[in-house]
Amino acid sequence: MTDLLGPRLKVGVVVPSTNTSAQPEMDALRPVGVTNHTGRMVINDDSMTDEPGFDHVMHSIRNSTHPAIESVVSCDPDVVIIGVSPESYWDGPGSHARVLESMRSAAGGRPVTMSPDAIKAALTAYGARRIGVITPYLPLGDDSVSRFFKDSGYDVVGIQGLGMPSPAKISHVTEEQLRDAVREVDGPDVEAIVQVGTNVPMVRFATAAEAWTGKPVISNNAVLYWHALRSSGIEDQVHGFGSLLARH
Known part of the structure; x- marks a missing residue:
């Protein structure tokens, strides 16, 4: 049996608890038969105006990402979007494969989509x-x-x-x-x-x-959601949200 509301795809979305944009934007992009399920990395709204503050935010994100992923996978999503950017960029392309693999491990081996x-x-x-x-x-x-x-x-x-x-x-x-x-x-x-x-x-x-x-x-x-859909075999053209979802 399949999920009644999400028979085609269930998407786990993990975002910082301070994020109020990713969830409504990604919900607007859903094709019929696709559902989103959001988990939150619990962090404080700390200052990012200097290097110590930025480092503290990054440390909070790193500590809370795996628990947030684990909170989402209990609903058995088909793919997990990691909706946070700094973790993807800070240590350079050479470390991305390691970061991605750690996310997949936390997601129980499920496919994971990250910004890079x-x-x-x-x-x-x-x-x-x-x-x-x-x-x-x-x-x-x-x-x-x-x-x-x-x-x-x-x-x-x-x-x-x-x-x-x-x-x-x-x-x-x-x-x-x-x-x-x-x-x-x-x-x-x-x-x-x-x-x-x-x-x-x-x-x-x-x-x-x-x-x-x-x-x-x-x-x-949009690009995170597009990648999650396409890598999961969902090829629907979603119009009104840019050329990527409408033509690719």
Whole structure:
């Protein structure tokens, strides 16, 4: 027998407890017969304005990620999305395989989707190598993200942080700030714009930005959900949320 509401796919989604954007955005992306089930990494809304504060947030995320995954897998999801970005980028591409394997182990061997793999798959689908990157962070965080993409073989033409001071405050970003960030990292040499940070509510704005930039604008929550669907054999075209879900 299968789950009555989720006969096609059950998606586990793990996010920091301060995150108020990933859950509603991913719920809006669900095809018929797919359900989402959210677990939360319990962290405080600590300052990220300096290196000690940022390190403390990272330490809290690392300590709470596996318990959050374990809280989700008891409902037996088919795939688990790890909806947090810093853990994916801080130690560079060389450590990603180790991090991914630890997440899979906590998920009982289930398939796991993380931002680096999802973004790489999307950029491959678009044939893009020269990118502009938007982050939620101050320069302290931007440097690590930029280095990760460069070390992964991408040409980071521009990077712009939204300068949000704490994990919960990331969701307070305005559309004007998002617009300015897109314009800052866009340029004639940019083939795609990538936004990292799952508490940035950018799915709908990215869709609009594609219309006036004329190029892919990949929001973190949309690309994570797209990757989870496609890697699970769900090929539905989901319209109204950008070209990635509608055409790839």
